[in-house]
Amino acid sequence: DGGITQSPKYLFRKEGQNVTLSCEQNLNHDAMYWYRQDPGQGLRLIYYSQIVNDFQKGDIAEGYSVSREKKESFPLTVTSAQKNPTAFYLCASTPLIPAPFLAPGELFFGEGSRLTVL
Amino acid sequence: AQKITQTQPGMFVQEKEAVTLDCTYDTSDQSYGLFWYKQPSSGEMIFLIYQGSYDEQNATEGRYSLNFQKARKSANLVISASQLGDSAMYFCAMREGSSTLGRLYFGRGTQLTVWP
Numbered sequence: 001d002g003g004i005t006q007s008p009k010y011l012f013r014k015e016g017q018n019v020t021l022s023c024e025q026n027l028n029h030d031a032m033y034w035y036r037q038d039p040g041q042g043l044r045l046i047y048y049s050q051i052v053n054d055f056q057k058g059d060i061a062e063g064y065s066v067s068r069e070k071k072e073s074f075p076l077t078v079t080s081a082q083k084n085p086t087a088f089y090l091c092a093s094t095p096l097i098p099a100p101f102l103a104p105g106e107l108f109f110g111e112g113s114r115l116t117v118l
Numbered sequence: 119a120q121k122i123t124q125t126q127p128g129m130f131v132q133e134k135e136a137v138t139l140d141c142t143y144d145t146s147d148q149s150y151g152l153f154w155y156k157q158p159s160s161g162e163m164i165f166l167i168y169q170g171s172y173d174e175q176n177a178t179e180g181r182y183s184l185n186f187q188k189a190r191k192s193a194n195l196v197i198s199a200s201q202l203g204d205s206a207m208y209f210c211a212m213r214e215g216s217s218t219l220g221r222l223y224f225g226r227g228t229q230l231t232v233w234p
Contacts, residue, residue, distance in 0.1 A: 031219040040127070042209060042226040050219045058221065088161060096219055103168030105151050105213040107222055112161045 002027045006091050006110035013078075013085070013117050021076045021113045023091035030096040032074035033107065036060060037088040046089075049074055078115065089113045119144055122210050124225035131200045131232055138185070139195040139228045141210030147171075149216040152193040154184065157207040157227070166208075169193060200232045 004025045013019045023032065031050045035043040045058030049068040063082025068074055074093075078085045092107040123142045131137035143152065154166040169177045169184045177184040185194040197204055207229050211222040 033221065035224075040226060042122075042124075043211075043224040045221055045223075048221055090161075090163065092163075094218060098218055103151065103153065103165070104170070104218045105220060105222070106153065106165055106168065107163075108165075109163035114161075 004091055004093055004108055004110035006089075006113050009111065009113060011113060011115045013115065015117055016080045018077055018079050019085075019115065021078070021089055021091075021115070023074045023076065023110060025072050025074075025093045025108075027093060027108065028071070028095070029093035029108070030071070031094050032068065033092040033094075034058075034064075034066065034074070034076045035090045035092065037090060037112075043090065046076065085115055086117045087115060089115060120225075121145065121214075121223035122212055122225035124210055124228050126228045127226075128229045128231070131197075131230065133202060133232055133234050134199055136196060136198045137200055137230065139197070139208050139210075139230065141193045141195065141225060143191050143193060143210075143212045145191075145212065145214050147214045151213040152184070152186070153211040153213070153222065154182070154193075154195045155209045155211060156204075157209065159206070163209075167195070197230075202232050202234065205230060205232045 007022045033048040034046040044060050047066040049055035065077045090112045091110045150171045152169045156164045167179045167182045169186045181198045183196045207227045209227045210225045213220045
């Protein structure tokens with residue numbers, strides 16, 4: 001089945017540690033996105049990538065890093081510089097040319113990763 | 119300035135009744151798209167409905183319809199005949215421009231509770 005896989009689903013980290021969240025898609029989508037969700041804040045964009053080996057900062061990129069070495073993979077590293085990393089992280093993707101039954105720009109989401117800093 | 123504003127943090131509706139979730143947006147682009155997503159307590163994001171800025175008719179998908187008022191820059195979601203399973207967080211989102219790879223801007227969401 002095609003979809004987006006995020007791992008791990010739950011992650012605990014000590015302060016000062018870097019952690020990497022995995023996002024893999026087998027939908028052959030071109031663009032991939034990382035959003036952060038906090039209660040009452042909605043979804044805020046961290047980074048996105050429209051093509052392999054290229055990515056752009058979103059609204060809250062400080063303390064995060066990404067790479068896009070393969071079309072299907074877009075890992076997010078939460079570094080020790082991120083002051084308040086406890087949150088729910090959602091990865092998403094979308095194709096350049098949507099299938100006829102898809103809305104243009106419709107994002108497909110993974111199930112999310114919940115990061116807790118102890 | 120907020121691109122997407124959802125002014126209702128929480129809404130309550132009785133089963134089988136209709137409910138409207140408000141969304142206003144801010145853009146100077148002529149081409150844009152508006153989306154509604156549902157997020158149950160499990161955390162997954164479920165796409166509900168889409169309205170393009172050039173679409174003349176309001177979008178409908180089953181029990182969901184989007185009340186698109188372009189001059190007012192509003193894109194309210196109407197859920198008819200509410201069901202208990204509709205209890206969830208609902209997000210309005212916007213894509214600016216015509217590129218399908220553009221980012222989506224999300225609102226803060228409305229928590230809908232359907233009671234029997």
